[in-house]
Amino acid sequence: MMRIGQGFDVHALVGGRPLILGGVQIPYERGLAGHSDADVLLHAVCDALLGAAALGDIGRHFPDTDATFAGIDSRILLRDVMDKVRRQGWRLGNLDATVICQRPRLAPHIPHMVANIASDLQVEERLVNVKATTTEHLGFAGRGEGIAAQAVVLLQAL
Numbered sequence: 410m411m412r413i414g415q416g417f418d419v420h421a422l423v424g425g426r427p428l429i430l431g432g433v434q435i436p437y438e439r440g441l442a443g444h445s446d447a448d449v450l451l452h453a454v455c456d457a458l459l460g461a462a463a464l465g466d467i468g469r470h471f472p473d474t475d476a477t478f479a480g481i482d483s484r485i486l487l488r489d490v491m492d493k494v495r496r497q498g499w500r501l502g503n504l505d506a507t508v509i510c511q512r513p514r515l516a517p518h519i520p521h522m523v524a525n526i527a528s529d530l531q532v533e534e535r536l537v538n539v540k541a542t543t544t545e546h547l548g549f550a551g552r553g554e555g556i557a558a559q560a561v562v563l564l565q566a567l
């Protein structure tokens with residue numbers, strides 16, 4: 410049996426925060442605002458996994474009203490989500506994600522993001538794909554007000 414799931418997340422770009430995407434700290438003059446480290450890519454991946462396993466969403470498992478998660482490394486959340494998914498009897502078929510970001514240029518950092526995600530999910534890197542796109546300066550992402558990410562996963566029964 411197979412199940413598909415999708416995830417989508419947006420965080421605002423603000424001054425005085427590091428920019429962390431896919432667990433990689435990327436040199437840039439602004440970073441993402443959030444209760445956690447605001448890793449929008451990992452949040453979309455968490456939601457895709459939770460969606461495929463019919464386990465709700467990231468806010469249900471890690472409420473932003475809970476001080477435990479303040480400033481937390483989203484890789485910890487991703488590992489926890491994958492544990493929950495595995496305990497429901499699923500393994501990852503494949504994962505594909507897109508980061509929607511006008512600036513900075515992400516291409517040089519994507520192999521590191523893929524390595525982090527594959528490591529956290531305990532799968533081979535060939536099952537994980539991360540892409541980046543601008544919006545040609547259109548909309549909130551194009552104006553540099555925030556970064557969005559979307560992810561799709563396929564789960565296979567263990």
Ligand SMILES: Nc1ccn([C@@H]2O[C@H](COP(=O)(O)O)[C@@H](O)[C@H]2O)c(=O)n1
Nearest residue numbers: 510511512513514515516541542543544
């Ligand atoms: N923040 C980004 C956005 C895009 N890229 C890379 O550039 C390619 C072209 O982007 P378009 O939005 O013009 O389609 C895209 O395929 C990515 O490889 C990037 O590195 N960082």
Ligand SMILES: C[C@@]1(CO)OP(=O)(O)OP(=O)(O)OC[C@H]1O
Nearest residue numbers: 443444445447468471472473478
């Ligand atoms: C990750 C959590 C928890 O720290 O907080 P944020 O970093 O604000 O992220 P969001 O994608 O808004 O939702 C999930 C949250 O509950």
